[in-house]
Amino acid sequence: MKVNGHVCPVELTVLQCAASRHRLSVPNSTSKPDESRPKTRRAGDAPTLADVARAAGVSKMTASLALNGSQNSVRVSAVTRERVMAAAEQLRYRPNPIARALSSKRTNTIGFITTLMGEKPNAYLLEVFGGVIQGAMAAQRTTTVFTLGSWDEAPTRIPAWCDGRVDGIIVLAPRLEDAEEAWLLERTPIVTVHASGNWRMGSVNFEADDEAGAYEMVQRMFALGHRNILHVGGPVGFPSADRRVEGYLRAHAAVGLTPTPVLRVPFNTAGGAEGMEDWLQRHRGQPLPEAVFGGSDAIAVGCMETLEARGLDIPRDISVVSFDHTWLGRTLHMAAVRQPLHEMGQQAVEVLVQLIEASGAEPYAGPRNIVLLPEIVMGRTLAEPHRAPLLIA
Amino acid sequence: MKVNGHVCPVELTVLQCAASRHRLSVPNSTSKPDESRPKTRRAGDAPTLADVARAAGVSKMTASLALNGSQNSVRVSAVTRERVMAAAEQLRYRPNPIARALSSKRTNTIGFITTLMGEKPNAYLLEVFGGVIQGAMAAQRTTTVFTLGSWDEAPTRIPAWCDGRVDGIIVLAPRLEDAEEAWLLERTPIVTVHASGNWRMGSVNFEADDEAGAYEMVQRMFALGHRNILHVGGPVGFPSADRRVEGYLRAHAAVGLTPTPVLRVPFNTAGGAEGMEDWLQRHRGQPLPEAVFGGSDAIAVGCMETLEARGLDIPRDISVVSFDHTWLGRTLHMAAVRQPLHEMGQQAVEVLVQLIEASGAEPYAGPRNIVLLPEIVMGRTLAEPHRAPLLIA
DNA sequence: TTGAAAGCGCTAACAT
């Protein structure tokens, strides 16, 4: 098979253009899950506990006890256990987790609910997700991902996932109202991240102290000598964006400085780039700010783009700092308020596990709202302000 | 509660330092999944099919048939169906997916196996993952993530996950030998991504034509006037890295140019930055390459870092192009060979579903190795070569 | 058109 003038090595290879979105369909394949298949037990099927028990010459329950090692010393004699384990080994027995889940009402799986991590991955979300799967691994659980097309679907779809397939769920809630069908949620513990007070009580919420982080960062910049700092914040109505603005303002109030009016843009690179460009054009001839404080990594990167496109050097001519310090910010060595997103994900799992294991007798007694403190990270994009004030071209 | 001089609004709030990794433990919580709980049916439990049937005055199976809508017109009369559905609605009945899975041997879940997406997210991996969950959503399945500490664990842990909890799995295999316990895999369909020939036959593999992509990109650069292109490739032994080098070399051979010897570095930013710095120091006084071709986004970003730190302007003084065009490359508007990672993830799910639904009677008849064609993306980091040749300082 | 009954593979009370 020849493509672009060279030969592909593998015989069965099929080359196709990715952009064509060509469906590789075989004749009778439906995209809907199949609901009907035969289920007579065939010889090739996986061995069950019964097979092991039979092979070891004991009953199913003895086999179960021997294998699960629970009730350690008492229930099963050493020789019996030995025999059972040998049989299991020999048959290559693997317990069926579905059957176990049905019987024990525990799937050992936690759900992670997110909006589509599509073509345009959300760095913030991915960061938390990384923490979640790491936490899940540490807690000996697996993570299943439920994808929401948009947050509008949340009230109807989230309860539908609380149907026993997971022991508990973690919800990343940028902003979320009370679920209408809260009745179902009562059976499935939930931990939210960044659902600042919007979610029903009874669950546990994680958030970062955005306000304090922004306050601290602006103070640091003041200490470096900056006086004219432009804050390009996220959209109005996002609690976290709003709180960052508050921190920015409070820092100014604390030292008696009049803040430059805040710019609000969407939480993405284009938002930062276009907002910045627009702002610069509206302030032509006026002094260039000494620094820009982006409301997120993406916003800050967008701002940098615009500034650099105008020939400005960062941080010589103007400093740029950001919020979050996700992988994007780290890669670019940006100065930022680091929000402990990864830790949030990990700790969310820890708390969720506690919630799951809390029986009626010993209810969860920990905190209901957990606020992590952000930290200031210095980087290559922040320096002392430019000596001679620059004007906006 | 006061922190950093301001008051937190929520009463139950607990502030904690993220870096402390403090365990929020409640007294009797074990991290191991709990194995023992009572299971007598209490009034507050979720309604079952039996409850619905009783409420509707029919048998369980009639209820099941009525609700699942299978055997559409024949089996159940319209009135009965109506009554059953009303009862279900009224009881807020939700079918238990675990029970369904046990009975039907279908979980409608696909597994995604990956190494830890930890603090240092792998852009490549995340890109594919985004495609997978999107594909899964389209196919009405959920995705469960299995995390591998390192690839060494693959041969033992992957088979352990083929125990029925998922209908099939997708494996991102940078390099992977034959699984020793392949016997188990026979029951669970597998689609690999980038497992170029290393994995057992019988599964389906996806890959991109790295060689052709690199060839094409170098040709484009030749067309722009570049003659001295340094390829900073990924580590020796990674099939994809090796094939990119081959494409680079073939492009030179095609036009009769002698290629600059290839540099091989780790697949990350530090690799690119340090490799580049080292190379420049070893070639002091010699002509600066007109362009650098990074073996991945991360490598290219690292190279750019080093070059810009030396005061070089990209692309005026030197062009930089990369491979992959993941989110990092897109954010920075880099010129690159775009590998269709997202599409790979999506299509991997489509094929996996076909594999799952292929019964013994109608086995999967599609291709076993699917090669997607990369495409060239122009960007801000690639321009015509610098007129006056520069020397390495 | 509907019902009764037998699993799916495992866990857990209750005997022995």
Added chain:
DNA sequence: ATGTTAGCGCTTTCAA
């Protein structure tokens, strides 16, 4: 120390 028995909630023959 081990076996018996009864579910978990659903699907699916097999009768009626």
